[in-house]
Amino acid sequence: MSKSLTLTPVETVACCSPLVSAPLAEETAERIAPLLKAIADPVRLRLLSLVAAHADGEACVCDLNGAFDLSQPTISHHLKVLHEVGLxxxxxxxxxxxxxxxxxxxxxxxxxxGGGL
Amino acid sequence: MSKSLTLTPVETVACCSPLVSAPLAEETAERIAPLLKAIADPVRLRLLSLVAAHADGEACVCDLNGAFDLSQPTISHHLKVLHEVGLxxxxxxxxxxxxxxxxxxxxxxxxxxGGGL
DNA sequence: GATAGATATCGATGAATGTCGATGTCTACG
DNA sequence: CGTAGACATCGACATTCATCGATATCTATC
Structure with a gap:
């Protein structure tokens, strides 16, 4: 299978010009939307921020679980979503x-x- | 009512440091997520891009309707969502x-x- | 003011999603 | 090996959401 057929969302996003520069193609929009969906949740947004802003650039799940009032499977689920889109x-x-x-x-x-402005 | 209590999502986003700089507060994340949800849909992403990239910086609904294989009420709905969050x-x-x-x-x-990198 | 056209609202419906408890898997350590 | 702990998967449930057809509203024109 050629690599272009298995592009993850994060690989797709690197190849397009900013929103305001040219109308997004339908196909492109459909590949990028999942990326945005992944971060369009308060819990996942905080998870991503917690990991990204963490000291060594990485964070242990054991630390993340305690930061939320949610069950361990729920946190695991959200991490999986962020992982699946490649973030x-x-x-x-x-x-x-x-x-x-x-x-x-x-x-x-x-x-x-925000680019192209 | 004080203005800070009626902050729209777009007003909120202007006041925070990048995701990777510091962990997002719970309250902040909950105000920003709706903004991301608004653009986390292929149709709305294309709508936003169509409008933003349009010649005069604005676009008529009459032009937008034809760009999609969707009913007029559906396009109207999506535009409303983007309008409500302030985009x-x-x-x-x-x-x-x-x-x-x-x-x-x-x-x-x-x-x-993407900031702070 | 009746009509036509542009856009918004409403109500319904099927699909996707966030959450949970229960359970499974894997690793380290007695 | 058996036990404990860390994390993932599963199945279920309630909620949210994208979409549609029908209908309402608003504006210009005849």
Missing amino acids: LERSKRGVWVYYRARREALADLGSLI | LERSKRGVWVYYRARREALADLGSLI
Whole structure:
């Protein structure tokens, strides 16, 4: 399978000019919307921010769970959503799982929305 | 009522540091998420881009309707969502309604996501 | 003021989503 | 190996959401 057929949302976002520069193609919009959906939730937005702003650039799930008034499966679910679209990287070390934010993906997404101004 | 109690989502987004700089407060995340939800839909993303990239910075609903394979009420609904969060401004001239993108809101949102890198 | 056209609102419906408790999997350590 | 702890998956439930057809509102024109 060619790589272009398996582009993750974060790979897609790097290739488009800003919203205000040219009308977004239908196909492009449909690939980018899932990325925005992923961060369009208060819990996931905070999760992403917590991980991205964390000291070493990564955070352990064990730390994240305590930051919310939500069950452990719910946090796990939200992390999975962020991971699936490619905004978070996962690495398991021993019993613990660490997530790391993909900063260049965030930068690309940011300039897609706010760029060209 | 004081103005701070009626902050629209776009007014909120201007006041926060980027995601990666510091963990987003719960309250802040809950005010910004609706903004992201508004653009986290392929149709609305294209609508916003169509309006923002349009020649005079504004677009007539009559032009937008034809760009989608959707019913007129559906387009009207999506425009309303974008308008309610403050990403689109509405102005009626005669029988026609024109929408204009709030560029500074888009810029603020973009730097919230991609800034600080 | 009756008519036509542009846009918004309403009510209904099927699909997607956030949350939970229960359970499964995997790792380390007695 | 059996137990404990960290995290993921599963199945269920309530809520939200995108869409539509029907209808209302508003404006210009005849």
